[in-house]
Amino acid sequence: MERDPVAAESRRTAPSPSIVLRELGRFVRFMLGEMRPRGRLLTPFNVLTGAIVLVTIGLLVIRFTHGLGSITNLSQDSPWGLWIGFDVITGVAFAGGAYVLSFIVYVLGQERYRPIARVTILNGFLAYVFYAGALLLDLGRPWKVVNPIIGNSFGVSSVMFLVAWHFLLYMIAEFVEFSPTIAEWAGWPRLRRRLHALTLGAVVFGITLSILHQSGLGALFLMARDKIHPLWYSQFIPILFFVSSIFAGLSMVIFEGTITHKVFHERVGDRLEQTYPDILTGLARICAATMFVYLFLQLLVFVHGQRWTYMRTGWGAWYLLEMAGLVALPIALFLHGHVRRNLAVIRAAAILTLAGIVLNRLNVSVIAYKWYAPVPYVPSWQEVVVTLGVISAEIWVFRWIVNRMPVLDRALPSPAPRARGRAVPAPATR
Amino acid sequence: MDRRSAVRTLCVATGSALVGRKLNAQEADAPAAAGEPMAILVDTTVCGGCRECEFACAAANGLPEPPEEVDFQETRTTSESQWTVVNRYQTDAGEVFVRRQCMHCLRPACASACLTRAMYKTPEGPVVWREDKCMGCRFCMISCPFDVPKFEYDSANPRILKCRMCWERLEQGEVPACVANCPYEAVTFGPRSEMIELAWKRIYENPDAYVHHVYGEHEAGGTSWLYLAAVPFEELGFRTDLGTTPYPDLTREFLYAVPFVLTMVPPFLLALNRASANREPDESEE
Numbered sequence: 001m002e003r004d005p006v007a008a009e010s011r012r013t014a015p016s017p018s019i020v021l022r023e024l025g026r027f028v029r030f031m032l033g034e035m036r037p038r039g040r041l042l043t044p045f046n047v048l049t050g051a052i053v054l055v056t057i058g059l060l061v062i063r064f065t066h067g068l069g070s071i072t073n074l075s076q077d078s079p080w081g082l083w084i085g086f087d088v089i090t091g092v093a094f095a096g097g098a099y100v101l102s103f104i105v106y107v108l109g110q111e112r113y114r115p116i117a118r119v120t121i122l123n124g125f126l127a128y129v130f131y132a133g134a135l136l137l138d139l140g141r142p143w144k145v146v147n148p149i150i151g152n153s154f155g156v157s158s159v160m161f162l163v164a165w166h167f168l169l170y171m172i173a174e175f176v177e178f179s180p181t182i183a184e185w186a187g188w189p190r191l192r193r194r195l196h197a198l199t200l201g202a203v204v205f206g207i208t209l210s211i212l213h214q215s216g217l218g219a220l221f222l223m224a225r226d227k228i229h230p231l232w233y234s235q236f237i238p239i240l241f242f243v244s245s246i247f248a249g250l251s252m253v254i255f256e257g258t259i260t261h262k263v264f265h266e267r268v269g270d271r272l273e274q275t276y277p278d279i280l281t282g283l284a285r286i287c288a289a290t291m292f293v294y295l296f297l298q299l300l301v302f303v304h305g306q307r308w309t310y311m312r313t314g315w316g317a318w319y320l321l322e323m324a325g326l327v328a329l330p331i332a333l334f335l336h337g338h339v340r341r342n343l344a345v346i347r348a349a350a351i352l353t354l355a356g357i358v359l360n361r362l363n364v365s366v367i368a369y370k371w372y373a374p375v376p377y378v379p380s381w382q383e384v385v386v387t388l389g390v391i392s393a394e395i396w397v398f399r400w401i402v403n404r405m406p407v408l409d410r411a412l413p414s415p416a417p418r419a420r421g422r423a424v425p426a427p428a429t430r
Numbered sequence: 431m432d433r434r435s436a437v438r439t440l441c442v443a444t445g446s447a448l449v450g451r452k453l454n455a456q457e458a459d460a461p462a463a464a465g466e467p468m469a470i471l472v473d474t475t476v477c478g479g480c481r482e483c484e485f486a487c488a489a490a491n492g493l494p495e496p497p498e499e500v501d502f503q504e505t506r507t508t509s510e511s512q513w514t515v516v517n518r519y520q521t522d523a524g525e526v527f528v529r530r531q532c533m534h535c536l537r538p539a540c541a542s543a544c545l546t547r548a549m550y551k552t553p554e555g556p557v558v559w560r561e562d563k564c565m566g567c568r569f570c571m572i573s574c575p576f577d578v579p580k581f582e583y584d585s586a587n588p589r590i591l592k593c594r595m596c597w598e599r600l601e602q603g604e605v606p607a608c609v610a611n612c613p614y615e616a617v618t619f620g621p622r623s624e625m626i627e628l629a630w631k632r633i634y635e636n637p638d639a640y641v642h643h644v645y646g647e648h649e650a651g652g653t654s655w656l657y658l659a660a661v662p663f664e665e666l667g668f669r670t671d672l673g674t675t676p677y678p679d680l681t682r683e684f685l686y687a688v689p690f691v692l693t694m695v696p697p698f699l700l701a702l703n704r705a706s707a708n709r710e711p712d713e714s715e716e
C-alpha cells in the first residue's frame with residue numbers, strides 16, 4: 001500500500017489534468033495493492049462460502065441457458081418464490097437499518113449512534129446491491145430491465161415501476177452517503193469534503209425513498225387481494241411493511257453488529273468499543289417502541305378484517321406464532337434488555353424479531369399466497385443454494401471493505417489513517 | 431414436430447411484427463380511437479363441449495394442437511401452450527360445459543401491474559402482451575384475479591402467454607378464431623353494450639333457463655368476456671368473490687400518496703434537522 005504525501009500536498013491547489021492523471025495512476029497502484037487478499041486463504045468459512053459461490057455460478061449458467069424452470073420450483077401457481085420473497089422482499093426490509101439510523105444520526109443529530117452510522121450505511125448499500133440485485137436473477141427477461149428506466153415503456157400505474165425506480169435511486173443515495181469513507185480510504189481529502197457536503201441531501205432523499213419503497217413492496221400485493229390468505233391480506237399492507245421495516249432494520253443492525261464486533265474485533269475503534277452497550281440498549285428501546293406500534297396496527301387490522309373467524313384453523317395458529325411468538329415476545333425481551341442493560345437478551349430479541357420478519361414477508365409473498373393451491377410451493381435446493389451464494393458474495397465484499405476502509409474505527413484522529421493499514425495484524429483473509 | 435414449431439415461430443414472428451407496427455400507431459392516437467370495446471358472450475346453456483374453440487385457438491395462434499380426447503374428469507386450466515380450455519361440470523341442470531380464457535378486463539389488473547406497459551389494453555378491447563417490452567417480472571401473474579397470464583418457465587427467452595382475443599384478426603376485420611369456428615354458436619362477438627343487451631334479452635325471454643346474472647358485466651370492474659349460465663356461477667368454477675371494483679383501484683390510494691410523500695417529507699426532514707438542538711458537527715473537523 002503506498003500513499004504519497006507529496007501527492008496529498010499538491011491536491012491542495014486546484015487539480016490540473018496532469019495531477020488528476022498522476023493521482024489516477026497512484027490510485028490504480030493503490031487499488032492493486034488493496035485487491036490482494038490478506039492473511040490466510042483457507043479458513044473453513046472461506047472454503048465453505050467459496051464452494052457455495054462456485055456452485056451458485058454453475059446453477060446460474062443453467063438458469064440463464066435453460067430458463068427459470070430448470071433450477072427453481074416456480075410454477076404458474078407460484079410465480080414468485082424464495083428469490084423474491086426472501087432475497088428481495090425480506091432482504092430489503094433487513095436493509096432498512098440504513099435509513100432509520102441515518103435519520104437518527106444525521107437528521108435528529110443523536111450523536112450517540114454516530115459510531116455505527118458508517119457500518120450500517122455500508123450494510124444497507126450492499127444489501128441493496130446484492131439483494132435487490134438478486135431481482136435480476138429472477139427476471140425472465142433481464143435484458144429488458146432498462147425498459148422502465150429509459151425508453152418509452154413507463155408503466156406509471158404500476159407499483160413495481162415505483163419500486164424499481166426507488167431501488168435504483170436509493171442505491172445512488174446510499175452510495176453518496178458512504179462515499180466520504182471511500183474518499184478517506186483512497187486519500188482524497190478534498191473530494192471527501194465535497195462528498196461530505198452532500199451527505200444531508202442524500203440522507204433526506206434516501207429516507208423519503210425508503211418510506212416509499214418499503215411500503216411499496218407491500219403495495220405490490222394489494223392486487224392479489226383474492227389470492228392471499230385473509231389473515232395476511234389487508235389494504236394496510238403498505239403501512240405494516242413500512243413500520244416493520246424500522247425494527248427489522250434495527251434488529252439487523254444489532255444482529256450484524258454482534259457478529260462484526262467478534263470477527264472484526266481489531267478494527268473496532270475505542271469510541272465504538274466504549275459506547276457500544278449504550279448504543280445497543282438505545283436501539284433496543286427504539287425497536288420495542290416501533291414494534292409496539294406495529295402490534296397495535298396489526299390488532300386494528302385484525303379487528304377491522306374480522307379475522308377471528310380464521311383463528312380456529314391451522315393458518316390461525318401459524319398467524320399466532322408470528323404475532324405472539326415473534327412480535328410480542330421480542331418486545332418484552334427488548335424492554336427487559338433495555339432496563340437491565342442485558343445485551344444477551346437484546347441480541348436474542350433481535351434474532352427473534354428477524355425470524356418474525358422473515359416469516360411475515362414470506363407469508364405475504366409466498367406461503368399464504370395462493371394458500372389454497374393444490375401443490376404448495378417449496379423452494380428447490382438450487383434456489384436455496386443461490387440464495388446462500390448471494391449472501392456469501394455480499395459478506396465477502398463487506399469484509400473486504402471493512403478491512404480496508406475506515407468503517408468501524410471512526411474515532412481515529414485524522415493523521416492516523418496513514419499508518420492504519422500496516423499496524424493491524426492479519427489473522428485471516430480479508 | 432419440427433415443422434410445427436417452425437410454423438409457430440413464423441406465426442409469432444409475423445404476429446409480433448404486425449402488432450408492433452400497429453401498436454405504435456395506436457398508442458399515439460389512442461384517446462381518439464377509444465371507442466367501445468368489443469366483447470364476447472358465452473352462453474354455457476348452448477355450449478356442446480365439442481372443444482372446437484380449443485383447436486381453432488391453437489391453429490390461429492400457432493400453438494401445439496390440444497389433446498384429441500379429454501375425459502373431462504379433472505378440471506383443466508389454461509397454460510402457456512393452451513390459451514382456452516373447455517371444462518365439464520355436473521350440476522342440477524345436467525352437464526354444463528364452460529370454456530375459460532383471459533377475461534379481457536375493462537380495467538385489467540395485469541396491465542396496470544406491468545411496469546413496462548408490455549401488458550396493454552387496446553382500445554378495441556383485447557388485452558395483449560408485447561414481447562419487446564416485457565422484462566419477465568411476472569407481476570402481471572401475481573395481480574390477475576383470474577390467474578390468466580402464463581409464463582414459459584422452460585425457456586431462456588421466456589414469454590408471457592395468454593388469449594389475445596385474436597387481436598390481429600380483429601385488425602383485419604375478422605372475428606376471433608374461436609367465435610368463427612363454434613358449431614353451436616355458443617359464443618357471440620360484438621360491441622360490449624350490444625353483448626350485454628343480448629345477454630339480458632336472453633334472460634328475459636327465457637327466465638327459467640338462466641340465472642339472472644351476466645358474469646363479467648360487473649366482476650372486477652367489468653370484463654370483455656361475458657357468461658350466461660343456467661346454474662349459479664360458483665358451481666361452474668367461477669370466482670364469485672371478486673367484487674365489482676376494478677383491480678387497479680386497489681393500488682390507487684397508495685400511488686396517489688407517492689407524490690405527497692415525495693414533496694412533503696424532505697422539507698419536513700430538513701426542518702427537523704434544523705430544529706434538533708444537537709446539530710451535526712462537521713465530520714471533517716474531527
Ligand code: SF4
Binds near residue numbers: 534538541
Ligand atoms: S383476466 Fe387477467 S390477464 Fe386477462 S385482462 Fe383480466 S387481468 Fe389481464
Ligand code: SF4
Binds near residue numbers: 545546549563564570
Ligand atoms: S412479466 Fe412482463 S408483462 Fe408481466 S408485468 Fe412483468 S413486464 Fe409486464
